[in-house]
Structure formats: structure tokens, C-alpha cells
Amino acid sequence: CEYRNGTLQPVQRKMCEFKMKHPKPIGVLTTTAGRPVELREIVTLNSDLLGNEYLLDSMMHLTHERVPERIVHAKGTAAFGYFQVTHDISKYTKADVFNGIGKKTPLVARFSTADQNLGGPDVVRELKGMAIKMYTKEGNLDFLCLQTPVYLYTDPLYFQTQVHSFKRNPATNVFDRTVTWDFLTTRPSGLHAFLWTQSDFGIPRSYRNIDGFPIQTYELNNRKGERYYVRFNFRTEQGVRNLTEVGVTNASQDIDYYTRDLYNAIASKNYPSWRLEMDVMTSEGIKHLDFNPFDVTRLWKNGTYHTVQIGRLTLNKNPDNYFKIAELSAFNPANLVPGIPGPPDTLFKGRRLFYRDTQNYRLGINHNKIDVNLPMYAKTYVRDGVPPVNENMRDAPNYYPNSHSGPEPVVDESKPWRHLVVFEYNTVDLAPPAYFYNHVLSDEGQRQRLAEALAAQLATVTQPVQRRSLKMLTLIDKDLGRRVRHAVKVATANNAKQLRHASESE
Numbered sequence: 278c279e280y281r282n283g284t285l286q287p288v289q290r291k292m293c294e295f296k297m298k299h300p301k302p303i304g305v306l307t308t309t310a311g312r313p314v315e316l317r318e319i320v321t322l323n324s325d326l327l328g329n330e331y332l333l334d335s336m337m338h339l340t341h342e343r344v345p346e347r348i349v350h351a352k353g354t355a356a357f358g359y360f361q362v363t364h365d366i367s368k369y370t371k372a373d374v375f376n377g378i379g380k381k382t383p384l385v386a387r388f389s390t391a392d393q394n395l396g397g398p399d400v401v402r403e404l405k406g407m408a409i410k411m412y413t414k415e416g417n418l419d420f421l422c423l424q425t426p427v428y429l430y431t432d433p434l435y436f437q438t439q440v441h442s443f444k445r446n447p448a449t450n451v452f453d454r455t456v457t458w459d460f461l462t463t464r465p466s467g468l469h470a471f472l473w474t475q476s477d478f479g480i481p482r483s484y485r486n487i488d489g490f491p492i493q494t495y496e497l498n499n500r501k502g503e504r505y506y507v508r509f510n511f512r513t514e515q516g517v518r519n520l521t522e523v524g525v526t527n528a529s530q531d532i533d534y535y536t537r538d539l540y541n542a543i544a545s546k547n548y549p550s551w552r553l554e555m556d557v558m559t560s561e562g563i564k565h566l567d568f569n570p571f572d573v574t575r576l577w578k579n580g581t582y583h584t585v586q587i588g589r590l591t592l593n594k595n596p597d598n599y600f601k602i603a604e605l606s607a608f609n610p611a612n613l614v615p616g617i618p619g620p621p622d623t624l625f626k627g628r629r630l631f632y633r634d635t636q637n638y639r640l641g642i643n644h645n646k647i648d649v650n651l652p653m654y655a656k657t658y659v660r661d662g663v664p665p666v667n668e669n670m671r672d673a674p675n676y677y678p679n680s681h682s683g684p685e686p687v688v689d690e691s692k693p694w695r696h697l698v699v700f701e702y703n704t705v706d707l708a709p710p711a712y713f714y715n716h717v718l719s720d721e722g723q724r725q726r727l728a729e730a731l732a733a734q735l736a737t738v739t740q741p742v743q744r745r746s747l748k749m750l751t752l753i754d755k756d757l758g759r760r761v762r763h764a765v766k767v768a769t770a771n772n773a774k775q776l777r778h779a780s781e782s783e
């Protein structure tokens with residue numbers, strides 16, 4: 278194999294590596310039922326096709342190779358690693374995974390773009406996902422993070438509309454920004470998160486260079502039954518870095534830019550890592566705020582919380598099979614552990630329902646029995662269904678309660694008996710996006726690039742939607758409105774010039 282000359286990236290060496298590990302063929306070729314394949318079966322010309330078991334077996338498997346792609350976050354890549362506790366947070370949560378300095382927990386992570394289909398390009402200005410599944414002693418703990426610390430709306434019903442309006446137009450199968458902006462301006466709570474994605478933060482240098490935010494406010498319980506409310510943040514130790522204009526042009530030549538980067542980094546032992554911290558409020562503290570701390574469309578105000586370090590996440594192993602790990606993984610924010618009952622708001626209640634539902638459709642009712650999703654320990658009364666069923670609990674009782682030694686529930690006396698009920702509202706506050714524009718974006722270059730990115734979209738939408746969008750951006754901030762209005766004029770003139778060129782050259 279030739280790669281030793283140093284010209285191939287790790288991601289390009291896989292076939293050589295296999296050959297080096299196995300200089301001779303790894304065994305006899307068989308059908309899926311295990312029968313050896315005879316040499317004459319590998320050619321079908323001038324033969325009895327239907328009598329060729331190898332042809333039927335391999336072709337009929339190919340035509341069934343795909344499971345449905347994810348409705349969102351379809352294009353992604355995965356890696357294994359571990360989480361290690363660095364600080365004692367037993368004051369806040371009794372969760373075993375976060376207690377005991379030095380404790381290591383294995384995990385799988387999946388990074389994704391949000392709106393692209395399977396096989397779509399990595400370098401697109403949009404949300405990026407960073408989903409983490411920790412295999413803890415108390416069950417799987419999944420964190421589904423985005424690179425933005427805010428989300429688009431608080432009502433789970435809007436998810437259906439948002440997904441449709443951000444993805445392809447059903448008539449043309451082309452992304453249609455009239456639809457996106459029509460939704461954004463009629464449900465403007467989404468504008469804050471949208472500004473994040475249309476700014477430099479929307480095109481990171483790599484998946485290694487993003488922070489990961491589960492965004493939602495989680496309840497935590499300690500051993501005394503006390504409640505705390507926290508926002509978790511995975512902070513990249515590679516630094517938050519975004520692509521410059523030249524970087525974008527170069528990177529977008531490679532459809533798998535982020536996927537390749539992550540694979541190459543891990544294969545070269547340049548292991549990426551993230552610090553996990555949490556912003557904390559007490560159950561008393563949240564009563565005295567002048568904003569809703571469960572509202573995912575806004576950041577917590579400075580001075581209302583304190584930040585606590587938890588540990589460090591490191592990714593140190595590439596999967597040896599993409600489909601088995603990245604495609605078959607099922608991350609669900611409802612996968613929580615004792616001591617982390619999770620977010621109490623309506624958005625989370627919706628998420629509890631719909632991840633499970635889509636994964637039942639995508640992977641089947643036994644998706645938690647697929648290797649990558651298998652918890653360290655599970656004993657249940659559920660049985661059967663579309664495979665895998667694994668041991669299917671063998672001869673254990675399949676009904677509960679029973680007097681025949683089936684698994685029993687635990688008693689947790691420290692579980693709080695009080696529940697917080699979050700009353701929510703539909704009003705929209707434009708102060709958070711204004712704060713983003715004026716304070717999170719730290720220089721004029723960033724503000725101008727945001728304006729140009731928004732204008733590139735708005736130059737392609739219908740006039741009424743464009744007018745409403747410019748009005749809304751001006752309401753957020755006059756300077757933002759002015760800049761985008763000007764950039765739309767420039768972009769529209771450029772688009773018209775290009776159209777003229779195209780028709781002249783026909």
C-alpha cells in the first residue's frame with residue numbers, strides 16, 4: 278500500500294489499512310445465509326438469473342439498504358470518547374455520572390448539519406448539532422446540543438412549520454427563502470436564533486470548533502431532594518473559530534469538509550475536547566427574575582446565575598463503520614438519569630414525545646437494542662417487535678406486577694415531591710436579538726457579514742415578504758435594518774446582472 282509516502286489523509290487510507298491488517302482475503306465469500314458462493318455465481322451473463330442465489334441475495338439486500346433519513350440533522354458523523362468528572366457537583370445533583378472526581382464514562386457523539394439531506398454539503402450557514410450519549414451506570418444520558426445558545430420558539434407545535442419552512446419547497450425541491458422569512462416574520466421569536474446562525478457562528482471552522490448548548494433549562498436534584506435549575510454548556514477547548522470568506526469558498530469545494538476534519542483529527546490522535554460547565558440558579562432564585570429562565574429563545578441575564586465546572590469530554594476513537602454508529606444512533610433528550618429530571622417546560626414535553634416517535638419510525642420499536650444505543654444495563658417488561666430483540670429477556674416474567682421474581686422498581690426517597698409548573702406566553706421580546714447584534718457580535722466586520730448573509734437571502738424573496746422582513750429587522754435594531762436594506766439593494770443588482778449574463782450567453 279502506497280500511503281506511507283505521506284500524501285494521503287487518514288480518511289483516505291482506510292482500504293490500505295485493511296489490506297495491511299489482512300494481507301490475505303479474510304475468508305470464504307458466502308450468502309447472507311452462510312452458504313459458500315461458487316465462482317460461477319459472481320457472473321450472471323448468459324446464466325439462469327433466478328437460479329443464482331448470490332444475485333438474489335446481494336441485490337435484494339442492496340435495494341433495502343437504506344433506513345429513512347432523519348427528518349432534521351440528516352447529514353452527520355460520529356465519534357466515540359469519554360467524559361471525565363473534574364469537579365465535585367454533588368451539591369447540585371445526585372446523578373452518579375457526575376459524582377466522583379476522576380470518574381470516566383464512555384460516550385458516543387454525533388455532529389450534524391440541521392437542514393441538509395443525507396449527503397448534503399457540510400459547509401452551509403445553519404444550525405449545527407452535537408448530540409452526546411453517555412453510557413452511565415444509571416442508563417443512557419443524552420444531551421442534544423446546538424452551536425447556538427438559543428432556540429427558535431418555545432411552542433413544540435411550531436417545529437413542524439419551522440422544519441418545512443427551512444427545508445426545500447415541495448413544488449421545486451429547492452430551498453425557498455420566501456417561505457423561511459414568511460415563517461420567521463410571522464413567528465418572530467425565531468429571529469434571535471436565526472441571527473446567530475446567519476452570523477459567522479453559522480459557519481464554524483470545524484465541528485471541533487463549536488461550543489455545544491443543550492439550551493433548555495434543566496432541573497437537577499441532589500441527595501437531600503433540593504432542586505436547582507441549570508443550563509449546561511459544552512465549551513470547546515479548540516476555541517470557537519469560524520470560517521472567513523476565503524475559508525468558506527475553499528471549504529465548500531469539499532462536500533464532506535467537517536466530516537473529513539473530525540475523522541482526520543481523531544485518526545491523527547489530535548483528540549478534540551470540550552469542558553462541561555453549567556450555569557446555575559436556585560429554586561428560590563428563579564422566583565425573583567424579571568424574565569422567564571425556561572424561555573429557550575433568550576439568554577439568561579448576566580448576574581442572575583453562577584457558573585460551575587463539571588468535567589471534560591474527549592473524543593478519541595473513530596467508528597469502524599459509519600452506518601452502524603452514525604445512522605443507527607438514536608439520541609433522545611428524554612434519556613435522563615436520576616438526579617437530572619430535565620426541563621419542565623412545554624417544549625421539552627413535546628420533545629419527549631417526538632424523538633421517540635421518529636426513532637420508532639426510523640429504526641423501529643427496538644431502537645434502544647441496537648448496539649450503539651444499548652444502555653449498560655436494562656431489564657424491562659417489553660418484548661418482541663421488529664428486530665433486534667437481542668435476548669428478549671429470555672424466560673423472565675413479561676408482566677408486572679408479578680410474584681415470580683421479575684425486575685422491581687427502586688425506591689428513591691430523596692426524589693422531590695414538589696413539581697414546578699411553567700406558565701408560558703406567546704409575546705415576543707426583540708431585546709435579545711438586539712443584544713446579540715450589538716454585544717455578542719463584537720466588531721463591525723461581524724455585523725456587516727451578518728447583514729450581507731441576510732441580504733443574500735432577502736434578495737431572493739417576494740416583495741411583501743422582503744418588506745415585512747426589513748421592517749422586522751429595523752424593529753430589532755435600526756442600524757441592522759439600514760445595513761441589510763443597503764446590502765439587499767447591492768445583492769439584487771448583482772443577481773439581476775447575473776441573470777442578464779446568463780440569458781445573453783444562451
Ligand code: HEM
Nearest residue numbers: 347350387406407408421422423428433436492627631635
Ligand atoms: C432546544 C431545542 C432543540 C435542540 C437543542 C435540538 C437538538 C437536536 C439535535 C442535536 C438533533 C440531532 C440528533 C442526532 O445527531 O441524531 C436533533 C434531532 C431532532 N430533533 Fe431536535 N432540537 C431541539 C428542538 C426540537 C424540537 C422542539 C423538536 C420537536 C418538537 C425536535 C425534534 C427533533 C427530531 C424529530 C430530530 C430527529 C431525531 C432522529 O431522527 O433521530 N427538536 N435535535
